Amino acid sequence: MFIPPMLLQYAKNNEPFDDISTFAELKWDGIRLIVSNMKELNLYTKNTNATAKYPELHNPPIPKGTILDGEIVVLDEQGRADFEATNGGFRSSKKRKPVVFMAFDILYHQGLDVTGLPLIRRKQLLEETLQETDHYRIVRPINGSAKDFFDIVCQHGLEGIVLKKKDSKYFKGVRSWSWQKVINYQKAEVYITGYSKKENSWLLGYPDGDRIRPIGALELGITQSARESMWPVFQSFKSGESKDHVYIKPIVRCKVKYRDWYKSGAMRLPVFEEFII
Template sequence: MFVSPMLLEYTKDNKPFNDDNYITELKLDGIRLIVSNIDRPRLYTRHNNEITANFPELIASLSIPDGSVIDCELIVSDIDGKPNFAAVMERFKSNKSKHKVTACAFDIIKYKNKDITTLPLLERKELLDESFIENTHYTKSKFLVGKGIEYFNLVKQQGLEGTVQKLIGSKYEIGRRSSAWRKVIAYEVDEFFIAGYRKEDFGWLLSDGERVLGVMELGVGKPERQAGFKVFQQLKTKETNEMVYIQPLIKCIVKYRGYTKNNLLRLPVFERFVL
């Protein structure tokens, strides 16, 4: 049985806050996973793609009661114990990968055939604790009451993805993006050159002045696109069927979530031009 998961909104200005009406959890850098044990054990992505056959080790070690559905993040930890997104994607694409996956459960949607989405968050957390004993492939998310700012600062110092702050009394809103759950992303911020642009789908090519760092698609508003395009026409150096290259003279401030295994910026987001 698939259940469309509850989704997050950003906190205001992507900043953490202290409020004892909220719990604070680590935002894990992995793949959303719905683990269902209604008629038989099944695994689903957030988009209702069944991936049960992809992870036989998760099925073999599943111990939640019949009639239960839990909400998890599927992760692979690196040598330092930090979630590694590239590694979990590699394992997701091939069960020949040697990476060990862990399903980190943070909520429970059904428990012993009872719909518990209307229960307050902390009551669901208690039922989640009762639903299984942690093992080599399943663990449970730890949380604090309040302490949003302090927790986020520690997470950022450790180079982790960010935190999630959830209203203690919140219900589980199936298939909805809700302000009751708020994410704070620990972006890195730096200046990069614009080295080109796509001809068709929007995207600006980024460079550190020596090497290309990928294409930025996010955060660029219509005024910035129009202003940039006018200037770019004067800086053209060459072009291909897909891309126009320009002299890397224009800088912009970009926030991003680290680097991929190919040393490209991960999810770069435009902030503003450097004037």
């Protein structure tokens, strides 16, 4: 039984806040998964039945009639989520590393829909229902300041935190302000080295000694005004082209925020912020 997962909003200005009516918990950097153990077990991502892909999750420590929401992650030697390994294993089963399901909510309990209950009660039911194992764990809210918690998350290079209203219901398939995420973005100054002929994206380069190293494409955050202001510059400083891209001389710099770096050297999810004049 598939249930479309409840989605998060970005916290205002991507900043944490302290509120006694709100939980704060770690945001695990993986792939969203619904574990549905009704008449039969099914493992659902947002748009795929992934049951066959993860045999290590096939004996969930929960009774029939239970549906859980959470995140699957591959953990590194320090116990941190390795998104690249998690995503790579989802795309290809070759040399896939075992995943851990980090459960943060319960949607069905003893065959009954409990999404209408307040989150604080659902958290209690989750504790009562799930017996933790090597492959099934519970994401617990922290005690204390969300602001201080976020500082610690940033110090350890983790993805971010989630702020959830304690009395919030579970809104299936809805992006709700009852759940807000605060992301630990990194910042960088990069060069624009080209643009796509087919998509609204720019190629980026990063200073590396005496050269500009390609680090992938920028798609997020580019406004229409930014695109229009750069078009004459792009046309004046073309340096070549391929089937899919037009290359320009690296004279324009901009500020971006991003998640982290892939092992390939590409920047993960860069977001345009402003030009550097």
